[in-house]
Amino acid sequence: MSLLDKIAAAVTPMAxxxxxxxxxxxxxxxxxxxxxLGQIIDHHRxxxxxxxxxxxxxxxxxxxxxxxxxxxILMAHANAEEAxxxxxxxxxxxxxxxxxxxxxxxxxxxxxxxxxxxxxxxREWRDKLEHIQGAVLQHVYQEESSWFPDVVRNxxxxxxxxxxxxxxxxxxxxxxxPGNTPAQLPEIA
Ligand SMILES: [Fe+2]
Numbered sequence: 001m002s003l004l005d006k007i008a009a010a011v012t013p014m015a016x017x018x019x020x021x022x023x024x025x026x027x028x029x030x031x032x033x034x035x036x037l038g039q040i041i042d043h044h045r046x047x048x049x050x051x052x053x054x055x056x057x058x059x060x061x062x063x064x065x066x067x068x069x070x071x072x073i074l075m076a077h078a079n080a081e082e083a084x085x086x087x088x089x090x091x092x093x094x095x096x097x098x099x100x101x102x103x104x105x106x107x108x109x110x111x112x113x114x115x116x117x118x119x120x121x122x123r124e125w126r127d128k129l130e131h132i133q134g135a136v137l138q139h140v141y142q143e144e145s146s147w148f149p150d151v152v153r154n155x156x157x158x159x160x161x162x163x164x165x166x167x168x169x170x171x172x173x174x175x176x177x178p179g180n181t182p183a184q185l186p187e188i189a
Contacts, residue, residue: 014134015141023145030152036085036164037148043077043171044140050074051133055126063120067129071112074136076175078105084166085151088159092151101147104139108132 015023024041031038050073054066082105089098111132118125152160 014138015145019145020137020141023141027144027148030149034164036160036167037152039164039167039171040077040081040085040148041144043073044144046073047077047136047140051129051136054129055133060120063125067115067120071116072175074108074112076171076173078109079174080167080170081105083170084163085148088151088155088163089147092154093147094150097142097147097150101139101143104135104142108136108139111135 024044027037027041031041047070050066050070054063054070057063057066082102086098086101089101111128115125115128115132118128151163155163
């Protein structure tokens with residue numbers, strides 16, 4: 001953990017595994033099947049699994065492939081949230097939460113770009129991946145425990161129906177939509 005991470009953790013303590021599981025259970029109860037929140041929770045699960053696959057991959061090629069798979073689902077999810085769901089946080093939760101949501105995802109995108117240029121067999125690669133995983137899990141906890149339940153409670157139902165169709169459309173645009181090609185990572189000498 002970097003010094004900055006330690007300071008951040010002291011200000012906002014990291015959620016425990018139990019707290020994250022409880023937030024997930026409560027968020028699932030608020031979700032109505034495959035609505036925007038249901039889709040998002042499903043994508044959060046896929047992201048968590050993609051981190052585990054990357055951290056448990058053996059060999060440079062397998063790690064590169066697993067990191068590319070993680071980048072694909074993480075970016076599609078983040079872009080769709082930023083385009084459709086975070087604007088609704090302004091009305092449903094607060095401007096401060098909206099700003100924090102965008103900033104945390106920007107940091108994750110920067111770190112994923114750094115990861116791409118690291119040797120997958122190096123200690124730095126693993127440290128960077130674990131750092132991103134910790135930050136993303138905490139971000140997911142903030143979304144599921146507070147920010148998104150606020151939107152469910154405070155945004156009118158007709159607007160939420162629009163969020164569902166628009167989130168699905170945006171996510172599809174980046175993940176397997178027409179013209180989408182699998183992520184390619186540059187060869188590292
Ligand atoms: Fe999310």
